[in-house]
Amino acid sequence: MVEVGGWDPYNVTEDADLGIRLAAWGYRVDVIDSTTWEEATPQLMPWIRQRTRWIKGYLVTAAVNLRRPARWLRHNGGRAALTMVGLIVGTPANFLLYPVTLAFTLCAWLLGPLVQIRLPHDLLVLGLTNLVVMNVLMIITSGIAAWRRYNWRIGIFAVFLPVYWLLHAAAAWRAAYQLIFDPHRWEKTPHGLGVLPREVVNGWGSEDLRAGCGLPHSLS
Template sequence: MKNWLRQRSRWIKGYMQAYLVHMRNPVEDFRKGRLYDLFTYQVVIGSGTAVLFINPLMWVLLGIYTAFGRSVINIYHILFPWPILYLGAFCLIFGNFFYVYLYLLACMRRKQYHLLLWTLFIPVYWLLMSTAAFYALFELLVKPHYWQKTVHGLHLKGKRTSSGHDISPGHINPACACNFT
């Protein structure tokens, strides 16, 4: 798990760093008429990274509302105008449900029935991705030029090629024939 978090935080840190570099002067893109480029960059890189920070915040706000009910609704209405509040809650609940539903459909369509139960854990995956994002943000602020190292090939542990060569992490010889048994 540690290795996975390091890898994801490195990727997310790269996205955040690329976003900051490319958004140094968005007015120039606007002036040069590159609105499409500016918009797509926001949607693909900007929002993809922002969601990792917003999703856990929205779940916490929903949890507080569920736990304390009416006593916090006035505070929520001060923080968010009511259309935003209810549209946000709707998108959070049904959006997450819709994604899980799509994953279930994909498993059914591809006849990957053994994966059906795992699709219910997609919100846990998103929580882990958010954890990696917060770690990446911390590293971007504190150690912007440091990149986490990760061990690759952990899924190959104990496997050998058809010629008997060990392909466990740290033992992979690029010149060997990699016909897995």
């Protein structure tokens, strides 16, 4: 980590920042096939604060790395650019634009077109198909993943994904506000409120559990 510049104390999403820099230095960043027992916070406002922190960190990571976009592209290449645009830039952008596009769509359906813009009919059909089909596919794939990992009682909650995206949108706009007026605020959020599986408890000491698995009252 020292080789790539150390820890950035001003970036509140340290994994995104370090992952981008490690990849730029030629290291491979991958996902370990394992299970984490750390839980997301189950309460609404702490959840909003947590997502605000993550999204703000993505915005800071993008801003820092793309100060000289042409130089960054030459150094990192096309594949890294796809990751930067699709994940680091694309995630906040999607959440910021989601309520805007949703509002325009609902207004167009309920009130008719507010501004007369002549578009080819095929393009309009493609846009509507993309809106409906892609949203349905996201719900189905998320439901299947939760069903396979847990059970159908969990998977069925995937139908609430549009509400989940709206909550992310609220966090994204909050992150954009903080980026301007309070960019380095690190809002601690509680997690780890459930009971760990018996096999995990039997294999660890209490101090190890608190340090490594996030027992009640832990913060991140």
